[in-house]
Amino acid sequence: MARDLTRLKGLSSVNALTEGAQQGTVLELDPSQIRVEKQVRKKFRNIEELARSMKEEQQSPIIVSPLDKNTNTYLLQKGERRLRAAILNGEGFKIKAIVDPTVRSKSKSTASQLAENIQREPLTPIEVAIALVDLREQMKEEGKKGTGRELAEYCSKPESWVSKHLALADLPDELAALIDDEITSDSELIQSLAKICELKPDLYLQLIDKARSEGGLSRSEARDHLKAARGGPATKNQPMTPTASPKDDPPAPVQSGSNGDPSGAGQGGIETSGPDQKCKVGGDPANEKVDGASPQKIPHAETSGSVPGAAQAETTTPQPATRQPVKKLGKNEVLEIPAEQMVMQVRVSTDKKQFTGELLLNVVCGNPNKGMVSYLDGSKQQKGLFDLDQIEIITLAQLASGD
Structure with missing residues (x-):
């Protein structure tokens, strides 16, 4: 009588799970055998394309921890995009995995994930910010200070x-979604x-709606609205009546940086210089929401605009001051101006x-390693x-300047 050996069909894979989980060993696992805990990445783009690619080509293995005998699963360290693509490929698709037995602290694990994801599929600025917040808290739990220098x-x-990402x-x-x-x-x-969101929430929602419109929203328009919200004079950019109500389509939730490239925004970066440009719709509407822990938030900078000065009119009849447009300069063009007209915005x-504020160039300290900054603390202007x-x-x- 022939012996039925079908029940032993998966014996080799079982042995691989229990005995082959050693450093450098490449396993072929069913996605259901992999356990996912909180990861740095919150948004997952182009999963369908990646799934097709993994079916046709050699895939780069994901990284997992050794087998947890209590759950009979492997904890994912790196490669959630590839894991999601493998799940999308359906039953029977195996994903390659390398077992890494290295025991890492929470902060080292988060930092490793952050570096891996930035190099592969760039994280969004908000994802980087949330990851840095988590990393800082983990470092503090481990007895470190979690300063900007340590994070760097x-x-x-x-x-x-x-610092730019933490801000x-x-x-x-709604703003994070932009x-x-x-x-x-x-x-x-x-x-x-x-x-503006703090001062006039209704106006803020109108401006978010405008930023998402075809015409976009420029920084000068936002600056003028902020000045008016603080009680300054109305400008030509400020609408006298609401032009639109917020769209019914809600923005994506905060997911969590900028780079240090002074020339503008790199991958996942935030522009900090350049000509006044309108923000226009340019995102990928197909970005899908993903399950997982809700994004965390932290207290950060109180933001403030530049502190404009007003030139005194010397005419006998008072005239309303009008703002003179600043000459638009090309990227490589320079212009010599009086020192009192220089505004240096700092973080x-x-x-x-x-927090952000203005470095006061007309104030010096006896200690040459210190500078005086004017900034907003709530609704009060402070110096420190x-x-x-x-x-x-x-x-x-x-x-x-004014006339």
Whole structure:
């Protein structure tokens, strides 16, 4: 009588799971055998395309921890996009995995994920911001300070890159969605809208709607609206009546940076300089929402615009001051201006918070390693001395003058 051996068909794979999980071993696993915990990436693009590619070509293995005998599963370390694509390919598709037995702290694991994802499929700025927040908290739990310098060392990135991304972590959902959807990467526009949200939420929603429209929203328009929201005079850019109500289609939720490239926005970056540009719809509408932990938020910078000065009129009859347009310069063009017309917007990063303000160029300190910064604390204008290594220049601009 022939012996039925069908029940032993999966014996080799079982042995691979229990005995072959050693460093450097490549396994072929069913996606159901892989356990996923909180990952750095929140948005997953082009999964269908990746799934097709994995069917046709040699796939790069994912990285997993050794077999957990209590759950009979492997914990995913790196490669959630590939895992999702494998699941999409359906029953019977095996995914290659390398077992990494290295025991890492939470912070080292997060930093490793962050580096892996940035190099492969660039994370969105908001995803980077949330990952940095998580990394900082994990470092503190492990007895470290979690300073910007330590974060930069962990991620092998400039400290300015870390501070710019952390500043995005507490943005309103609608504003974070503008960045995630690649509608804008202009830091001044983002900061202006964030402050308008605090002062006039209804106006903020109108401007978000305008930013998503075909005409877009420029940084000068947002700057003028912010000035009016703070009680300044109305400008030609400010609508006297609401032009539109917020769209019914809700923006994507905050998912969680900018890069340190001074020439503009790189991959997943935030522009901090350049000509006044309108933000226009340019994101990928096919971005899918993914399950997982809700994004975390942290306190960060109080944002403020530049502090404009007003020239005194010398006419005998008072005339309303009109703002003179600043000469538009090309990227490689320079213009010599009086020192008093220079506005230097900076970001200050302390151990407790981050905020933006204006570096006062007419004030010096006896300690040459400190600078005076004017900034908004709630609704109050404040001044304070800060170490120069805590101050990062964001923009240099000419102050528009009145008649």
